[in-house]
Structure formats: C-alpha cells, structure tokens
Amino acid sequence: xxxxxxxxxxxxxEWVKHEGSVATIGITDHAQDHLGExxxxxxxxxxxxxxxxxxxxxxxxxxxxxxxxxxxxxxVIEVNTKLTESPGLINSxxxxxxxxxxxxxxxxxxxxALMGPKEYTKFCEEEDAAx
Amino acid sequence: VSRxxxxxxxxxxxxxxxxxxxxxxGKMVPFAGWSMPIxxxxxxxxxxxxxxxxxxxxxxxxxxxxxLKGKDCVPxxxxxxxxxxxxxxPGTGSLTVFTNEKGGAIDDSVITKVTDEHxxxxxxxxxxxxxxxxxxEHMKAFKSKGGDVSWHIHDERSLxxxxxPLAAPVLQHLTKEDLSKLYFGNFQILDxxxxxxxxxxxxxxxxxxxxxxxxxxxxxxxxxxxLEKSEGKVRLTGLGARDSLRLEAGLCLxxxxxxxxxxxxxxxxxxxxxxxxxxxxGFLGADVILQQLKDGPTIRRVGFFSSGPPARSHSExxxxxxxxxxxxxxxGFSPNLKKNIAMGYVKSGQHKTGTxxxxxxxxxxxxxxxxxxxxxxxKYYKPT
Numbered sequence: 001x002x003x004x005x006x007x008x009x010x011x012x013x014e015w016v017k018h019e020g021s022v023a024t025i026g027i028t029d030h031a032q033d034h035l036g037e038x039x040x041x042x043x044x045x046x047x048x049x050x051x052x053x054x055x056x057x058x059x060x061x062x063x064x065x066x067x068x069x070x071x072x073x074x075x076v077i078e079v080n081t082k083l084t085e086s087p088g089l090i091n092s093x094x095x096x097x098x099x100x101x102x103x104x105x106x107x108x109x110x111x112x113a114l115m116g117p118k119e120y121t122k123f124c125e126e127e128d129a130a131x
Numbered sequence: 132v133s134r135x136x137x138x139x140x141x142x143x144x145x146x147x148x149x150x151x152x153x154x155x156x157g158k159m160v161p162f163a164g165w166s167m168p169i170x171x172x173x174x175x176x177x178x179x180x181x182x183x184x185x186x187x188x189x190x191x192x193x194x195x196x197x198x199l200k201g202k203d204c205v206p207x208x209x210x211x212x213x214x215x216x217x218x219x220x221p222g223t224g225s226l227t228v229f230t231n232e233k234g235g236a237i238d239d240s241v242i243t244k245v246t247d248e249h250x251x252x253x254x255x256x257x258x259x260x261x262x263x264x265x266x267x268e269h270m271k272a273f274k275s276k277g278g279d280v281s282w283h284i285h286d287e288r289s290l291x292x293x294x295x296p297l298a299a300p301v302l303q304h305l306t307k308e309d310l311s312k313l314y315f316g317n318f319q320i321l322d323x324x325x326x327x328x329x330x331x332x333x334x335x336x337x338x339x340x341x342x343x344x345x346x347x348x349x350x351x352x353x354x355x356x357x358l359e360k361s362e363g364k365v366r367l368t369g370l371g372a373r374d375s376l377r378l379e380a381g382l383c384l385x386x387x388x389x390x391x392x393x394x395x396x397x398x399x400x401x402x403x404x405x406x407x408x409x410x411x412x413g414f415l416g417a418d419v420i421l422q423q424l425k426d427g428p429t430i431r432r433v434g435f436f437s438s439g440p441p442a443r444s445h446s447e448x449x450x451x452x453x454x455x456x457x458x459x460x461x462x463g464f465s466p467n468l469k470k471n472i473a474m475g476y477v478k479s480g481q482h483k484t485g486t487x488x489x490x491x492x493x494x495x496x497x498x499x500x501x502x503x504x505x506x507x508x509x510k511y512y513k514p515t
Contacts, residue, residue: 036371037176039464039471040440042493058493060440062175062464063371 001029001124004095008111009120010071012053015095018111023072026099027059027090030124035061038087043100048076050103052110057100059090068100072110078102146192147289147347148354155367163256165193168369178372179379179466182336183507186295187368187376188357193256194290195263196329196344200249201280207273208250211266212242213395213414215405219244224316224331226403228395229254229262234419235391236398238262239383241333241342243318251318251329253290253342255385288329289350293357293365294340294376299512301361302341305353315339315511324356325349335373337380337509378472379465381434381504387444388432388460388474396423397476399432431482434506435459435473435490437499442473442490449489449496456481459490465506472506473499 003009008016013031017024032038040060050056050070057068080099083089090098105111115123143166152159157168168190170178178187199208205216214227224243228236238258243251254262263284270280293302303310305324310332313319318331329344345353358365374384383389389398394416396404401424408414412421435442441464448457462473473490484503489496 036170036174042440058440060464062179062375062466065440065443 001033002095003028003030003117003121003124005117007095007117008071008114009117009123010053010069010114011123012069012071014069014071016071016111016114018105018108021104022077023074023103023105023111024099025071025101025103026094027068028120029094032091032094032098035059035064035066037062038090041083041087041090041100043079043083044076046076046079049106050074050076050101060087070103071114072103072105073107074103074105076101077104144193146190147350148190148192151351151354152190152367157367157369160370162370163193163259165256167193168367169371170369171367173366173368175369175371175375176466178366178368179375181366182295182368182372182376183338183467184296186293186297186301186338186340186361186365187336187372188354188365189292189294189368189370189373190289190354191292191342192289192350194253195256195259196251196253196285196288196290197263198245198249198251198283198285199280200282201278202248203273203278204248204250204280205244207270207278207280208242209408209413210273211269211414212240213404213408213420214242215407216242216244216250218405218407221246222318224251224318224333226400228389228398228400228403229265230395230414230416230420231391232415233392234394234416234423236385236389236393236395237265237391239385239389239400241331243331245318245320257386285344287347288344289347291343291345291350291354291357292334292336292340293343294334294336294338295365296339296510297361297365298338298340301357301365302343304360305356315513324353326353328353332512335380335382336376337382337505337507337511338376339510339512375463375466378461378463378474379467379505379507380509381474381506383432384461393476394420394423394428396420397428397430397432427479429479430457430476431479432460432474432476433482433484434502434504435462435475435488435499436502437462437471437473437490437497439471439495439497440492441471442492442497442499446473446475447491448475448477448499449491450481451487451489453489453496456488467507474504477501
C-alpha cells in the first residue's frame, strides 16, 4: 500500500495533511486495504469537536465495523459529504477524494508527535510481521 | 482505525490444506481453534458474487465429521436430534438440530443415513468438543442398557465445499458416477479424482453444490484438480465470503442465530422436526418443543433490510414507537443485493413481513423492515 510524502500518520492508521490553519484527515491506504470494501461511513457534524486518539466516526466494511480515531484535537470545520453516497472513495482514493474531515487544530504541537512517511512505512511492516 | 488482536498463531490447528492456502495468498485467521483462510487475493465482495455466478471452493475441514454405526444407531441418534432419522431413505441426508433438556439448540448438523446401520454426520467446528462429549455421554448410557452403537471420528479426512453453478459440471469431470442422479440432500460414497470420497449434495450458500469428505493425503490434489477443471472460474473462497453467502441464503450460524437457549421452533426450523417426531417426541427437550409447536413460540427469527450502516449482531430492534421488540443476531452488507441485510429475533406477533422497524446502530435509530428469507433465492438441485 502507498504512503505519501508531506503527510503525518497515526499508529491507528489515519493520515493528516496540515495546510495553514486547517488539517485534513482520512484513513490510510494500508487501513483501507485491511478493511476491504467500505460500504458505509459515519462521520461527525461540522462544528463538533474531535479529541486526539478518540473516536470521531466509523467505517463499515462487508464484514466488520471499525472506529476512526482522530490523530489530533480540534474543531471540525468541514465534512466530506460525498462519502455518504460514495463510501467506496475511501478504497479508490484514500488520500484525495476519500478524505473525511477538515479540522482546525486546537494544539498544533500534537502534529509533531505523529509519524512521518518513513516511520509509518516501517511501523506498518512491523505490525504486519507481528500478526 | 482500531485493530483486534488475535490468539497466538502457534496454538492453532492446521488443516491438510494449510500450506496450499498460504501459497495461494490466503489470509489466515483464528477460527474455532483453527488457522483458517478468511479471504484470498479476491476481495470478500468479489468472492461472494463469484460463488453465485461461477463457483467457490471452501476448506471446511475444521468442521467435524463422524460416523455412528450399529444396529441401534438410528434409534440412538433419534434420542438426541429432532429429525425423523428412521424415515430417511438410505443415501439421504437432512439438516437437524441437537437439543438440550430445555429444548434449546446444542448445535445444528447435517446428518446422512448411509444405511440403516450407518449414519454419517458433520457438526460445527466451534461446537465439536461440546457435541462429542454430549454424544459420548449418551452413548455410554445407551450401550449400558444393551444398545448396539459405536462411533468413528473422521479426523483422517478433510472436508471441502464446492458450491455454485459450476460445481456439478466441474466435479463431473473428476468422477465416473453420474452426478445428475444425485439430488440435494443425497449422499454417495464414490471415487473422485482417484480417492474414495463421501459426497453430499448440500452446502451453506444457498447454491447447488457439494460437500466432499476426502482422505487428508488426497485433499490438496483434489483441490488443485477442481480449480484446474474450472479453468480459474471456481475460486478459492474464504470464511468471510462464506458467512456473507449463508446470510444471504437465510441460514443460521450457530453461536449467533442459534444458541442453547433458542429452540428449533423459535429459529424457524420447525420444518426440520419430522412429522412423526412432532407426534411422538422422544428427543431431549421434547416437552418444551412440542408445547411451542402447539402454543406458538414467544420469539421468532426473521430477516431484515435496513438503511444506513449495516446492522450487526446485538443491535436492538425497536418498533416505530421506540419500544424494543427484538435483537439482531447476524447482519452485514449483502454483496449480491448491494444492500444491508440482517437476521434476528422479534416478539411473536411483531414478526409479520413488511413490518417497519428501527434498528439501533451506535445508539442511532435507522429505518428497517422485516422480510422473508432467503434474501437471495436458493438454487438447490431437486427433481423436477
């Protein structure tokens, strides 16, 4: 699975793209590969808040439900409503069309604690090898 | 995305096909104490659809096959299951239920009368220890009163399930016996691909197909031969797709849809209680079951369609006023129907097809309705 430069990654397999005062969040290619086809996505409302390492939604595949944990804390300013009709965008385009929420971070320093692409790639390899 | 962690792989049992699965990209997971393929390179969605369009080959060797033999094996088994075993013609099988003293289901099982003195049956992997202990206990008591019955557990054999429209044409290439004369529920011992197999025309998908008991040492050769004869159209298929297929077919999964506290009547399996057995009883828990047949059960298994997220096991079912009327026992997204399906239990009287319900997922109510099952029409091969 692919890992992009310029993004930050959480050990629960979400990515963050930080641009100015906005952070865009989704799940990684590795995550969608493990989940299989996504058939439903549950996301928070705009103007709600998310907390670091707490669930902000859920992804439903054919066989199972998985919680989505937020890599950072902040206020949700936009939600990708296309995912309601087309949850498969998470499979076909996890880093672009399949983005989930845009957040105004309450503590930008939290971003520093996340993994870079090389570290995340190594993390995934180690995790897969352990199971 | 949170991940579940599995039991130690080292403690899991392996089927004769384990290395074959790994070589073919099988994703192995723990299931009932075994390391089983949940999926191969094909996605679960694609595998499920392909089974109904072409065919699937499953390793179900984790399930437990056994034979009961002896002059009294039929009356013995009838003390434990609800089927009219005596009424089965030789070479014929049926789905049945092992019951406990309270009329609840210990396990469901496909039993086959080979001859009047030989019964072949298959029980669920997750129930093996419980079932074998139960049978052994009752066999001891039965024999101590002079009954003639003994058993053999077929641990030297593997079980393959070949399912779907191509199952019969492909298998016909591998045997000289005319499979067009073997109908749904029929059983035969015959040579397939050079080894002696027990063949039952049955399955757990709703499709036409077979369950093939083959000696362990010939299992890989048979799997390869089946895949080759189908020229790649019959695909290796894992437990993930199998679960979607059985759900689409409206079939129970023991541990989800059937348990010790649920009777065959409540589970909608009254048809599996033979007519003579309904009159005579003679199986464990008969008094409870015959009473339910007379009065009607208090809860019933039904199917559901729903909107929003798939409804999974343990989701609450409410009526339109918000009163709890039942619970989901199995559910997911149907790859063939492209919509959410589920099954579960609701109070009798609230079970009518078409009834609108609300199903709670993560605390939120979503629109649903009660429907008949199967969700996808079955295609069992029966005499016309």
